[in-house]
Amino acid sequence: MSQLRRKFRSRPKALNPFESARKKYRPKPLKTLLIAEAPPSLESERFFYFEQVASHDALFLEMMKVLYGCEDTQGIRKRKQEFLERFKNDGFYLIDAEEAPLPQDAAISDKKTAIRNSLKECTGFELAASQS
Numbered sequence: 001m002s003q004l005r006r007k008f009r010s011r012p013k014a015l016n017p018f019e020s021a022r023k024k025y026r027p028k029p030l031k032t033l034l035i036a037e038a039p040p041s042l043e044s045e046r047f048f049y050f051e052q053v054a055s056h057d058a059l060f061l062e063m064m065k066v067l068y069g070c071e072d073t074q075g076i077r078k079r080k081q082e083f084l085e086r087f088k089n090d091g092f093y094l095i096d097a098e099e100a101p102l103p104q105d106a107a108i109s110d111k112k113t114a115i116r117n118s119l120k121e122c123t124g125f126e127l128a129a130s131q132s
Helices: 003-010 016-026 058-068 071-079 080-091 109-125
Strands: 034-035 092-096
Touching: 016 092, 034 071, 058 071, 058 080, 080 092
Parallel strands: 034 092
Antiparallel strands: none
16 A cells, blocks of 8 residues: 555545545435545545646546536536536535545556455445456
């Protein structure tokens, strides 16, 4: 486990910047739960629920385009807080299978194993083995 990952996991959840941002947009009631792999590195200063992200936020942008039909990338970014509120009000919630960012230098097989184990822990479901 990388030093960053160890440091991240040792933080209380209340101090986790990803969890703090995500909590603000937790819907009640939850209608659709979406599960991503893992948050980006802390150094990237980007995350689906961070309101001020100027670039490299494809997951958020593409999801808003699909859900709400808006194609204007800059418009979506300028109105990110509004889109996050709409996402929340429509009952959507995005979580990460892995609580901490995955090490950049980790082998793909190690990342898959970590994600599979995390999903099993949080859902109780065993995932089918991938064919690739």
